[in-house]
Amino acid sequence: MKRIENRETLAQVRGNSNKQIEQSRCRVLICAGTGCLAGGSGDIYDRMCELVKENPDIEVCFEAEAAHRDGEIGIKKSGCHGFCEMGPLMRVEPQGILYTKVQLEDCDEIFHKTIEKGEIVRHLLFKQGDVEYPKQEDIPFYKKQTRHVLKNCGQIDAENIKEYLSAGGYQALEKVLFEMKPAEVIQEITKSNLRGRGGGGFQTGYKWSQVARQREKKRYVVCNGDEGDPGAFMDRSIMEGDPHKMIEGMMIAACAVGADEGYIYVRAEYPLAIARLKLAIAQAEECGLLGSNILGTDFSFCLHINRGAGAFVCGEGSALTASIEGNRGMPRVKPPRTVEQGLFGKPTVLNNVETFANVPLIITEGAQWFRNIGPENSPGTKAFALTGSVKHTGLIEVPMGTTLREVIYDIGGGIKGDGKFKAVQIGGPSGGCLISPHLDVSLDFDSLKKMGAMIGSGGLVVMDDKTCMVEVARFFMNFTQNESCGKCVPCREGTKRMLEILERIVAGNGEPEDLDLLEELALTITETALCGLGKSAALPVMSTLKLFRDEYEEHVMDKKCASHTCTALQKYMIAPALCKGCSKCARNCPVNAISGKIKEPYVIDTTTCIKCGACESACAFGAIYMEG
Structure with a gap:
């Protein structure tokens, strides 16, 4: 492109670009974001380019309003479309069709059916229940969003x-x-x-x-x-x-x-x-x-x-x-x-x-x-990365002030496997947890601050009732401790002490006084750390301690993890009423931790058991179960 020296030339270049796009016979926008590329969209792009070269004079069959188009068939690398759960993604214009979970072997069918004949490849459409959605804008995941910052992502060639x-x-x-x-x-x-x-x-x-x-x-x-x-x-x-x-x-x-x-x-x-x-x-x-x-x-x-x-x-x-x-x-x-x-x-x-x-x-x-978008003191939209135990993960953009319920259920489609919502970690390692009573809280800077959380950069990790919140706190503290620059003592040493306590608790070695010590350390780090990252390092622990103290106490007092996440607290047990005494579990145990007599209930020695699960897999009667 020649150098643009003034406003007039810029307007001319913009007009020519508009005209070229408007006159194109067809545009195929293939998601070339990191997620879809990992799923093979790069090969899909190459194959679609090959098909265009092999069929240079193909007549594009779309609705009548597009009949005048006599330009090229444009195969474009777009950025992330956002609907990451359904990738690799392909958008076909001017119809606005969105194909989901596209594979390399689908390219020929898309080219010869959709581009050549104007037919829709229905098995590649997004479906929800009995409803299928040919148009991208009609899919609930997109329809409930307000995409301003992300408007061009998935709509234009990211490299042009x-x-x-x-x-x-x-x-x-x-x-x-x-x-x-x-x-x-x-x-x-x-x-x-x-x-x-x-x-x-x-x-x-x-x-x-x-x-x-x-x-x-x-x-x-x-x-x-x-x-x-x-x-x-x-x-x-x-x-x-x-x-x-x-x-x-x-x-x-x-x-x-x-x-x-x-x-x-x-x-x-x-x-x-x-x-x-x-x-x-x-x-x-x-x-x-x-x-x-x-x-x-x-x-x-x-x-x-x-x-x-x-x-x-x-x-x-x-x-x-x-x-x-x-x-x-x-x-x-x-x-x-x-x-x-x-x-x-x-x-x-x-x-x-x-x-x-x-x-x-x-x-x-x-x-x-x-300022007309969102609440007065937090105007505009916010992009969020929606991940975790939600049906439709991906990149979304909504007005500030949107509720968590709208994000998880209207856009995200609800909890994966129709499970029960437990919490969402918002703001990453520097953020906090929100729970069921917070589902209708406005997602904006000030409202979240009152809840002891923060928007952060926009990560939303949804958790269901199978999640151990003590382990979640340990995970984020491990991340923060590893990433501490070590310059100030409160962050360098304080996060290390907190991590050691959390690791003791999930290993079944926690003591009642550990919970008070965690709170004391969290407060000290928050008040004395040098930078903003250090000051917020303890937020995930403070938040989970406040909202899920009963889970901490269960780990410490009862040595149990109700979600069966903490391996050290798990015990394989045999229900005597269901055990037929077939000995299959004992024969499959790699450490000989199971003993008993044929046709009588067997017993697991929990001090020897390595919790590999081989016995549970071998049992045909459902007699072996996990406790704790």
Whole structure:
């Protein structure tokens, strides 16, 4: 693409891109996000491309309104469609058909039936009960969402800047460069009350205004793409599926605060996101939307990518900037804040991926439009990664203020296996638990804070009644302890002590005083840790102790785990009334822990039993069961 020197040329390029898409005979958008690629969507893409080459003159048979289309059959790599449970996914336009769980062997049928004849391949449609859904927008998983930040993910070619332009891309930047002053940009973001989507919910406009008012003229814009929460993949999907939207948000921030250089800090475990960002930056530079004198103005901006250091703590602002500088990623004492002395000691705007992706929407649609979505003090939408014991896992976007019930039951389809809802872990290792009485609580910053939880980056791990909450607390504490940078004693030593206690409890060696000690340690760490990650490290334990203390007491007092999750507390037993004395269990036991006489009930020596389950599998009468 030739360099775009002015607004007129940009409008022309956008118009040509729109025309090319509108005249295409057919567009096949194959999910090329990390999840679907792992399921084989890369091979599906290659096969569909082969079929197009083998049939260059095929007539596309769709509804009458598409009959005038005489362009290409476009096979596109899109970003994550969101419906991860049903991947690999394929969307066929202009019909808007969504095919689910597509396999390589389905490609020929899709091509010759749907593209050539206009017929629907019904066994690939999403079905719920007796209802099948040909159109993507009619599927309850999508119909209940409000997709603004994720609108382009799954709808455009993630590797082509022209498709982003055709979807309205860089219109916000154009408006900022030619119609607004820097102070007006900050004012608009401030009026929108956009709060940071990385966890803390800090007002974005105020942060930008603090950077703009600094005397130091060299400023930086940094994007935090170090998404480290277990089960979270919102930022990754935006970087993979719509990288230009985030880049445009960063450029608008740079215009507003007077920065000419930016950095994107991405998890090293996100190779596809890094590749897509590199490609997006290269394409933007080639057409003159990044670099010097953008669109013929005096605004210049260059962008760099930094791979993460592999540490969860690098998601904290001062640790992140230290890592970019080539130092060990460790938080520092504040003040000074990042807005005063951030990257290389200069004033720095630091927001996460989703926050920057909201900025172009606010500039084009207006602050009031944004504020009309969700509650007054937490406006806009929020992307969540819905995982765990829910029927329809995936990436969703809903207005702030949506209830947990709507997310789990209306969008997620309810608990997997029609089980009973027990809890949801929200906010990852820095978050807390919500239970049944919280199902109708508004999912926004302030409401969750009152519940002792936080939105965090947006991970939602749903748990059913077969989940052991003590083990959940141990899992998150193990993660936090491993990821502690070790700089401050409360976090370094306190989390280690808490983990040791939790490991004793799940091993059946807990004592009553351990519960009081856990609470004391949690309070101390929260009040004295150096950084925000340390201060929130004990939240999963504090939350589960408060809401599920009876489970902790059961582990400690009765040495039992009702969910049969904690192996050390499990015991295989034989019900005498059901045992026929066939000896099959004893013959299959690898450690000879079962004894008895033929035609009489057998007995398991629980001190010798290794809990392998071989006896339970061998018993034909259901006489062997798990206790505890």
